[in-house]
Amino acid sequence: MEIEKLQREAGFNPPVSQMILSKKDRIRLPTGYIRTTDYFNAAYSIYPLVKDKLLKQNITYAFQYGDFLNFIANRFDIGLSVQSIFYKYQIINLYTIIEALIRGCMKNLNDYCDGDGKCPITECKYRSIKFDAKDLLKVINEFRRLEVLHWDRDDVKMIDKCRRLRNNIHIHITDESELNSDEYTMKNFNDFVVRILHNIRDNFYPNFKEHFQEMMKNCQRKKTDK
Structure with missing residues (x-):
């Protein structure tokens, strides 16, 4: 140059x-390559499904950072070891968005049921098990139990693979050369991470919205409190 x-x-x-x-x-x-936060809020129904204001903002900022990474990936011939590391951080960024979206929805369920004190009604098909879900797989399996998330075992294995790739942000725990790794590729980025994100947008979110609306409509605790 x-x-x-x-x-x-x-x-x-x-x-x-x-x-x-x-x-x-x-x-x-x-101009316009990086889409607005309003665009992502609308395209992925981030609000009102994720009601935590700070979390909602940070999700949209991560989406914008993803647009920037997309620009670099499609306009620059990077090469060498940097290309592999670049794809690694594309995967990490999008996985953190996926994680935040799913956790944000679970927080909504927990806050609705126990936000003003533990709900005394234990036999409720809408109620989620409240736990300190540091493991995203626990949250996913809980949504599967509630029949909100219709993922089979292969889908869960796919998100677990993305989680393992994300965990390699800790360089000291990686057990292979990232230069020679076949994990950090544009194909994996599209086949795994982008596919999961679109699945959340097109399938999980509509199911979650229906579940939440049914829960509010049929909540026995709210009826009892009246």
């Missing part, structure tokens, strides 16, 4: 040292 040549001619040695470019001289993303 011309700017790199100019930097070296000026005595700089990128990336170790380089001149500070003014805002007008920097590479700019195309």
Whole structure:
């Protein structure tokens, strides 16, 4: 790139040292490439299904960061070990969104049932088991029990694979060279992570919305409290 040549001619040695470019001289993303938070809220029904305001905001910001990563992936020929690591962080970012969306919905159920004190009605088909769900698989299996999430074992294995890939953000626990890994690829990104996200949008969310509405309509505790 011309700017790199100019930097070296000026005595700089990128990336170790380089001149500070003014805002007008920097590479700019195309206008509109990064979609708005309102777009993601509408496209993925983030509100009202995820009611926690801070969580909702952070999910949309992560979606926007995903657009930025998408731009880099589709406009730059990265190569070398950086390409594998780049795909790794694309997978990690989208997995954190998936995790937050599912956990946010579970929090809604728990808050509705126990937000103002533990519900005394234990025999309720709408009620979720409240637990400290540090393991996303526990949350997923609870939604499967409630018949809100219609994933079979292969689907659960797929999300578990994404979880394991996400956990490799901790470099000290990885057991293979990330340069030679066949896990961090655009194919895996599309086949696993993007597929799961679209499944949540197209199947899980409509089911969850119906479940929540039925729960509010038929809540025995609310009827008893009147």
